Amino acid sequence: MAGKKKSVISNQQSAISNPKSAIIRSRVYVVGDNIDTDQIIPAQHLNLVPTIPAEYRKLGALALSGLPADYPPFIKRGAAQAEYGIIVAGRNFGCGSSREHAPIALGAAGIRAIVAESYARIFFRNAIATGEQYPCETAANLRTVFQTGDEAEIRLDREEFVHVKSGKVFKLKSLGAVMPVVSAGGLFAYARKTGMITA
Amino acid sequence: MSMTITEKILARAADKAVVMPGENIWVKADILLTHDICGPGTIGVFQREFGRDAKVWDRERVVIIPDHFIFTKDEMSHRNVEGLRTFAREQALPYFYDPGTPTYKGVCHVALPQEGHVRPGEVIFGTDSHTCTHGALGAFATGIGNTDAGFVMGTGKLLIKVPPTLRFTVSGLKPDYIMGKDIILRIIGDIGFEGATYCAMEFRGDAIAALAIEERMTICNMAIEAGGKNGIIAPDEKTLAYVRARTPKPFTPLYSDPDCAVAKDYTYDVATFEPCVAKPHSPAEYAPARELKDVKLDRAYIGSCTGGKLTDFIAAAVILQGKRVSVDTFLVPATQEVATGLATEKINGEALTNIFKNAGCLDIAPPSCAACLGGPPDTFGRTHGREVVISTTNRNFLGRMGSKDAPIYLASPLTVAASAVTGRITDPREFL
Numbered sequence A: 001m002a003g004k005k006k007s008v009i010s011n012q013q014s015a016i017s018n019p020k021s022a023i024i025r026s027r028v029y030v031v032g033d034n035i036d037t038d039q040i041i042p043a044q045h046l047n048l049v050p051t052i053p054a055e056y057r058k059l060g061a062l063a064l065s066g067l068p069a070d071y072p073p074f075i076k077r078g079a080a081q082a083e084y085g086i087i088v089a090g091r092n093f094g095c096g097s098s099r100e101h102a103p104i105a106l107g108a109a110g111i112r113a114i115v116a117e118s119y120a121r122i123f124f125r126n127a128i129a130t131g132e133q134y135p136c137e138t139a140a141n142l143r144t145v146f147q148t149g150d151e152a153e154i155r156l157d158r159e160e161f162v163h164v165k166s167g168k169v170f171k172l173k174s175l176g177a178v179m180p181v182v183s184a185g186g187l188f189a190y191a192r193k194t195g196m197i198t199a
Numbered sequence B: 001m002s003m004t005i006t007e008k009i010l011a012r013a014a015d016k017a018v019v020m021p022g023e024n025i026w027v028k029a030d031i032l033l034t035h036d037i038c039g040p041g042t043i044g045v046f047q048r049e050f051g052r053d054a055k056v057w058d059r060e061r062v063v064i065i066p067d068h069f070i071f072t073k074d075e076m077s078h079r080n081v082e083g084l085r086t087f088a089r090e091q092a093l094p095y096f097y098d099p100g101t102p103t104y105k106g107v108c109h110v111a112l113p114q115e116g117h118v119r120p121g122e123v124i125f126g127t128d129s130h131t132c133t134h135g136a137l138g139a140f141a142t143g144i145g146n147t148d149a150g151f152v153m154g155t156g157k158l159l160i161k162v163p164p165t166l167r168f169t170v171s172g173l174k175p176d177y178i179m180g181k182d183i184i185l186r187i188i189g190d191i192g193f194e195g196a197t198y199c200a201m202e203f204r205g206d207a208i209a210a211l212a213i214e215e216r217m218t219i220c221n222m223a224i225e226a227g228g229k230n231g232i233i234a235p236d237e238k239t240l241a242y243v244r245a246r247t248p249k250p251f252t253p254l255y256s257d258p259d260c261a262v263a264k265d266y267t268y269d270v271a272t273f274e275p276c277v278a279k280p281h282s283p284a285e286y287a288p289a290r291e292l293k294d295v296k297l298d299r300a301y302i303g304s305c306t307g308g309k310l311t312d313f314i315a316a317a318v319i320l321q322g323k324r325v326s327v328d329t330f331l332v333p334a335t336q337e338v339a340t341g342l343a344t345e346k347i348n349g350e351a352l353t354n355i356f357k358n359a360g361c362l363d364i365a366p367p368s369c370a371a372c373l374g375g376p377p378d379t380f381g382r383t384h385g386r387e388v389v390i391s392t393t394n395r396n397f398l399g400r401m402g403s404k405d406a407p408i409y410l411a412s413p414l415t416v417a418a419s420a421v422t423g424r425i426t427d428p429r430e431f432l
């Protein structure tokens, strides 16, 4: 249904459609290196179809349920969404499967941006193509500074990521060639804007 | 200007004389592949964006192969296959391989080439990360998400970035105990789990040329486990014979120019390779099998797009003939064609099916992805507890085969079969 999807994008208007003025402020959830798509959304839940609104929400409630047991719960028992809007990750976030259920589950759980040291290619692309969240990259090892629950701010206009309590500022990498796609609001919006599709 | 095989295929698909790594280009798709996990969402995106009555860009080029959650009581999985059925009927798709009917095939990455949909020089997009398998036949093939696939379904095109090429030359005379799986696990172990992120992985050399097509598929299948965008092997006589036996459609093979530039060259002497495993929980956790003799196993699994082809079962049967397994051994042929081969293929006059039966393996399951990705609780071979598994599949992520407490070791079918006999991780040279 168009309604659900559109509302997801418009909730994040500041993040995805207008990066030049966007500020995302939220608590962060911190994960390690090589968080694969089976940890983001375990395969047994792939019977859920993301374009069906009720199942989209269910995917959100199951996001990151494949993490090892020693992580703090990402979503409180019985809650539909996480208390976090930003994920701080290490290297190769989203490796593994091409399942778009992964960025969608995170988006449905309320994640508006990820700040990682690097991404697996398909996850990065799916995050952008769906407009579910902003896949930011930084060269810094953030996990020495950020702990789950810390307040953070992403300033997309200045390509900065701020640890609020300490005031530490980290430089984000420029999105470069994918910037026009992100700015347009995803693959379909970009293709319409550039005349690749007309409808 | 000279180009790699990957660049040449993309240039052709973009109607350009030359493309350069890093360039973003619109390319025409020759085939769009989807299955029961990502097909419903792809169709959802397609209909949301192009309209409920929109037609796919070319019905001959959309191939739907349900394979993941087939033999389960799970209602949602049945609903998803039913949705594919409706879509295939509405769109009059000639290539929908319907579960429960004689057209059902099994795992998409083995069925796609077997049914003649993979042709050298062409561009294949699939809603599955292991779509890179099809580079084994000299195609450019890569995995994409539902949104991208919905876009391809409507337009036949996709905006992609031309990948730089990492070139792996494996030379020398391949010993019998080394399989495609050992070659790719060693390479991933060397370059790391993200060592080829965004890159094309091109494989060449005498040891690659000596491999059967199915063994080449094992290598390209796992390019994604190093983060690769595509794996590719230049077509040769074996490739052309394989493809021509399966499709009358014309195609134009392309080849790397001899003087083309690549981002990085790696060279290996195949004589230095050993039967190996990837330890939990990453395909890059390389270790020679002989070093893990102390790892006690509960289960052996032979199946999937990586390790469930006929050559894989022949290799396992070479070890298992006349022996008994000492742990539960699960056999899942990738496709119907492989399943048929198990009954007809013989070693020393004994059919593979009998060899496995006499060795004490569990009854052979019908073709599908089965426990390769865990799946619904009633999936054949799925782990539920702390089972230690050795498997011919491609991923050993935490929880990949179902239970988060079940560690998975990846290996070649020779190594898996040898280990099934002893109940410990075992170098197959002990039996050859």
Ligand code: SF4
Pocket: B067, B068, B107, B108, B109, B128, B130, B303, B304, B305, B306, B368, B369, B372, B373, B393, B394
């Ligand atoms: S066999 Fe395994 S890796 Fe291959 S397509 Fe099926 S689930 Fe994916």
